[in-house]
Structures are given as C-alpha cells and as structure tokens.
Amino acid sequence: MTLIDLANPTRFLALTARALPWFAAATGILLAIGLYQSACAPDDYQQGATVKIMFIHVPNAWLSMFVWGVMSIASLGTLVWRHPLADVAAKAAAPIGAAFTFLALLTGSLWGRPMWGTYWEWDARLTSVLILFLMYLGLMALWRAVDDPSRAARAAAVLTLVGAINLPIIKFSVDWWNTLHQPASVMRMGGSSLDRSFLIPLLLMAIAFTLLFVTLHIAAMRNEILRRRVRSLQMMQASRIAFSSEMGAGSREGNASNEAGAA
Amino acid sequence: MTALSALIRRDIRIALRVGGGALIGVLFFLTVVVLMPFAVGPDLALLSRLGPAILWLGALLASLLTLDRLFMADHEDGSLDLITMSRTPLELACAAKALAHWLAAGLPLIVATPVLGLLLNLDMVATGAVALTLLAGTPALTFTGMIGAALAVTLHRGGLLMAVLVLPLSIPVLIFGVAASQAVIVGPMTFGAPFSILCALSLVSFVVGPFAAAASLKHGLD
Numbered sequence: 001m002t003l004i005d006l007a008n009p010t011r012f013l014a015l016t017a018r019a020l021p022w023f024a025a026a027t028g029i030l031l032a033i034g035l036y037q038s039a040c041a042p043d044d045y046q047q048g049a050t051v052k053i054m055f056i057h058v059p060n061a062w063l064s065m066f067v068w069g070v071m072s073i074a075s076l077g078t079l080v081w082r083h084p085l086a087d088v089a090a091k092a093a094a095p096i097g098a099a100f101t102f103l104a105l106l107t108g109s110l111w112g113r114p115m116w117g118t119y120w121e122w123d124a125r126l127t128s129v130l131i132l133f134l135m136y137l138g139l140m141a142l143w144r145a146v147d148d149p150s151r152a153a154r155a156a157a158v159l160t161l162v163g164a165i166n167l168p169i170i171k172f173s174v175d176w177w178n179t180l181h182q183p184a185s186v187m188r189m190g191g192s193s194l195d196r197s198f199l200i201p202l203l204l205m206a207i208a209f210t211l212l213f214v215t216l217h218i219a220a221m222r223n224e225i226l227r228r229r230v231r232s233l234q235m236m237q238a239s240r241i242a243f244s245s246e247m248g249a250g251s252r253e254g255n256a257s258n259e260a261g262a263a
Numbered sequence: 264m265t266a267l268s269a270l271i272r273r274d275i276r277i278a279l280r281v282g283g284g285a286l287i288g289v290l291f292f293l294t295v296v297v298l299m300p301f302a303v304g305p306d307l308a309l310l311s312r313l314g315p316a317i318l319w320l321g322a323l324l325a326s327l328l329t330l331d332r333l334f335m336a337d338h339e340d341g342s343l344d345l346i347t348m349s350r351t352p353l354e355l356a357c358a359a360k361a362l363a364h365w366l367a368a369g370l371p372l373i374v375a376t377p378v379l380g381l382l383l384n385l386d387m388v389a390t391g392a393v394a395l396t397l398l399a400g401t402p403a404l405t406f407t408g409m410i411g412a413a414l415a416v417t418l419h420r421g422g423l424l425m426a427v428l429v430l431p432l433s434i435p436v437l438i439f440g441v442a443a444s445q446a447v448i449v450g451p452m453t454f455g456a457p458f459s460i461l462c463a464l465s466l467v468s469f470v471v472g473p474f475a476a477a478a479s480l481k482h483g484l485d
Contacts, residue, residue: 079478127434127438131431131434134430135432137427138427138428141427141428142414142418142424142428145420145424146418146420151417151418151483154417154483155414155417155483158413158414158482159414159428161475162410162475165467165471169435
C-alpha cells in the first residue's frame with residue numbers, strides 16, 4: 001500500500017468510503033474524552049478557569065501550521081511527482097486550514113482579553129499567524145479565480161511553497177522576539193514545563209483535532225473528486241448538445257448554411 | 264552574462280520610454296503622500312511622527328502598482344516565450360528582469376524620498392534613515408512581488424488577485440523598514456537590529472523570488 005496506489009481516484013474513493021466512518025468515530029470518541037478531561041482539569045493558580053481556553057486554542061494553533069505543512073507536501077506532489085490527487089488534497093485542505101487559523105486567532109483573542117487586558121496586540125506571534133490567515137484567504141482566492149483546475153493547481157503549489165517560509169517564523173517568533181505571547185512550553189528542549197494534569201488533556205485534544213482534520217480533509221477530497229467528475233460530465237453533455245444541434249441545423253438548412261459559412 | 268546585461272538594458276530602456284510607465288510609480292507615490300495630510304490634517308508634529316510610515320506605505324503601494332508590467336507586456340508580445348526558451352537559465356533571466364524593474368521603478372522612489380520628506384516635515388537625519396531603509400527594503404518588495412507577477416501572468420489575471428497574493432508576503436518588509444526608521448527618529452531601539460533584518464529579508468528574497476517565479480512560469484505557460 002503506497003501513495004502511488006491511491007493515484008487512481010476510483011480506488012481512492014472506494015478505500016476512503018470504508019475508512020471514513022472509522023476516522024469519524026475515532027474523532028468523536030477522542031473529542032468527547034478530551035473535552036471531558038479538559039473540563040475536569042484543575043484551575044490554574046494564576047489564570048483561574050480561563051486556562052481551559054488553552055485546550056481549544058493550542059490544538060487549533062498547531063493545526064493551523066500543520067495544515068499548511070500538509071499543503072506544502074501536497075504541492076511538492078503536484079510539482080515534482082505529478083501525483084494526480086495531490087492538487088485535490090491541496091485544494092481541499094485550504095478552507096479547513098483557514099478555519100483552524102481563524103479559530104486559533106478567535107480563541108486567542110478571547111483568552112487575551114482577561115489575561116493581557118486586550119483582545120489584540122501587535123506581537124510577533126499574533127502578527128505572523130494573522131499573515132498565515134491572510135495567505136490562506138489569498139490561496140483560496142487563487143483557487144477560485146481560475147476555472148481550469150490543473151492550471152490553478154500549479155500556481156497555488158508555487159504560492160504554497162513560498163508561504164511555507166512563514167511556518168518556522170511562527171514557530172520560533174516567541175523565541176526570537178521577546179513578546180507578550182508566552183514561549184513554547186510543550187515542545188521544547190528539556191521536556192515539557194506543563195503539569196501532567198494539563199498536559200494529558202491537551203495532548204488528547206491535539207490528537208482529536210488532528211483526527212478531525214484528517215476526517216474533514218478526506219471528506220473534502222471526496223467532494224472535490226466528485227465535483228470534478230460532475231464538471232467533466234457537464235462539459236461532455238454540453239459539447240454533445242452543441243454538436244447534435246449543429247448537425248441538426250446543418251441537415252435542415254442544407255446548402256444555405258454552407259454558403260453562409262464560406263462567405 | 265552578455266545576454267543578461269542585454270536583457271537588463273532592454274528592460275530599463277522599455278520602462279523609461281514612452282508607454283513604459285516606470286515613472287508613473289513615482290507620480291503615484293507623490294500623490295499618495297500628498298493625500299495623507301488631507302486625511303490626517305495638516306498638523307506638522309503629527310506628520311513628522313507618521314512620516315516614515317506614510318513614506319513606506321506609499322512606496323509599497325507604488326511598487327505594487329508597477330509590478331503588473333514585469334511580465335505582462337512581455338507575455339503579450341511573445342518575448343516572454345523567447346526568454347523562457349532561451350539558453351539562459353530562466354531563474355537568472357527572472358532575476359535580471361526584477362533587477363531592471365527595480366532600477367527603473369524602485370530607484371526613482373528612493374530619489375523622490377527627500378523631496379517628500381520635506382513635505383512631511385521630516386528632518387535631515389529622519390529623511391536619510393527612511394531613504395536608506397527604502398534602499399535596503401524595496402528590492403525585497405520587487406523580488407517577492409515578482410512571484411505574484413509571475414503567477415498573475417500565467418493565470419491571465421492581474422490586478423486585484425496579485426495584490427491579495429503579494430501584500431501578505433510584504434508585511435515583514437514593512438514592519439522592519441518602519442521599525443528601523445522609527446528607531447532613528449524616536450528610539451529607543453537601535454537602528455542596527457531592524458536594519459540588518461531588513462537586509463536579510465532582501466537577501467532571502469533574492470534567492471527565493473527568482474526560483475519561485477521561474478517555477479511558476481515554467482509550469483504555468485503553455
């Protein structure tokens with residue numbers, strides 16, 4: 001079972017039709033456990049109950065970068081390996097990633113109001129995530145601006161790979177600039193600084209959100225494949241109607257139309 | 264090498280002659296800066312505080328406005344196909360075109376900066392700082408903007424789409440350009456740190472821009 005085996009859209013559709021319910025069920029179960037655990041997590045001695053926003057905010061922020069990473073790999077698939085489903089994957093991921101980024105910004109600003117005293121602060125981490133959000137929107141605009149999917153795919157792939165420069169900037173912005181946003185506390189040298197009672201629900205939520213992305217992404221890819229099939233069927237039907245009406249007109253009007261065409 | 268210098272000479276000559284439109288960017292820059300006192304009021308103290316930001320914003324918009332011409336005219340008359348098929352690597356040709364575009368459309372903006380600084384009540388040091396940051400930063404705007412221009416020409420869509428794609432990429436340049444100029448005028452940061460990052464951004468764009476633009480042209484032009 002390699003990536004090449006999935007190149008056939010029909011095989012991909014058949015395989016994902018079987019796998020999708022399992023992914024959806026796993027997402028639902030893990031989300032339920034994660035939400036329960038987050039609700040039961042103790043209040044922070046400084047932040048009180050608002051610390052629970054973290055269990056939503058941090059997975060959204062991780063996913064916002066992870067999705068661009070997935071799109072970058074898919075773009076390499078489009079440009080380098082010419083994998084037939086790579087551009088479908090890249091196109092389907094963009095709106096989902098934009099939604100995760102928007103939720104990360106929204107929950108972050110709701111968390112920032114009680115903690116920092118402001119909804120928005122022009123700090124390096126916040127600004128770079130906002131740029132990521134704008135780039136998601138630009139990418140979606142690019143996909144919508146061109147009607148030929150393969151042409152749009154190559155342009156979007158180049159833009160995605162250029163935008164991937166932003167990912168390390170987001171990740172390390174809190175280390176490079178001394179800013180309001182707190183530095184990394186889970187994935188860092190020397191182990192996590194987070195207490196176990198917070199870490200376990202957070203990791204559960206992160207896995208649940210990743211599974212949620214996988215589920216949504218596969219469903220969106222299936223929709224995109226079906227949408228393209230509908231489009232090509234419509235094109236075939238339109239050309240058939242145009243062809244048959246042309247034939248009909250030609251036989252009825254006979255030589256008159258031929259002379260008009262020659263003139 | 265001779266092919267590249269010939270390309271640069273040709274592009275500059277086309278840009279500066281009738282119908283080239285490189286100097287329209289300067290005119291636009293002037294108009295934007297003149298509009299600002301009408302918007303914020305003719306308060307000289309406020310204008311001198313906002314001056315660097317206004318100049319940077321004007322230069323950013325002016326360089327965005329002229330980017331359309333980078334590949335579009337060559338695509339229309341077919342010379343872009345010749346450049347793509349020539350023996351010179353497309354990446355180098357793209358870099359040469361961007362350099363020519365910057366010389367014709369970016370450099371005049373920097374030359375115009377001292378005059379516009381006068382209108383915004385900036386003193387000598389502040390004007391010099393803004394001009395220096397523009398000199399270091401506008402190449403980054405041209406070279407990253409080239410990616411957008413290449414995408415736009417392969418998609419036959421210019422204008423608004425290109426602006427949406429290019430502007431997010433130019434935000435870091437704007438941040439550090441204005442930060443470096445402000446550091447000279449009000450402090451408390453040193454001029455060196457943001458200015459070095461600005462130079463670094465330009466150097467990165469020299470590497471990334473031509474390769475991304477060439478990839479986009481190679482894959483996009485049929």
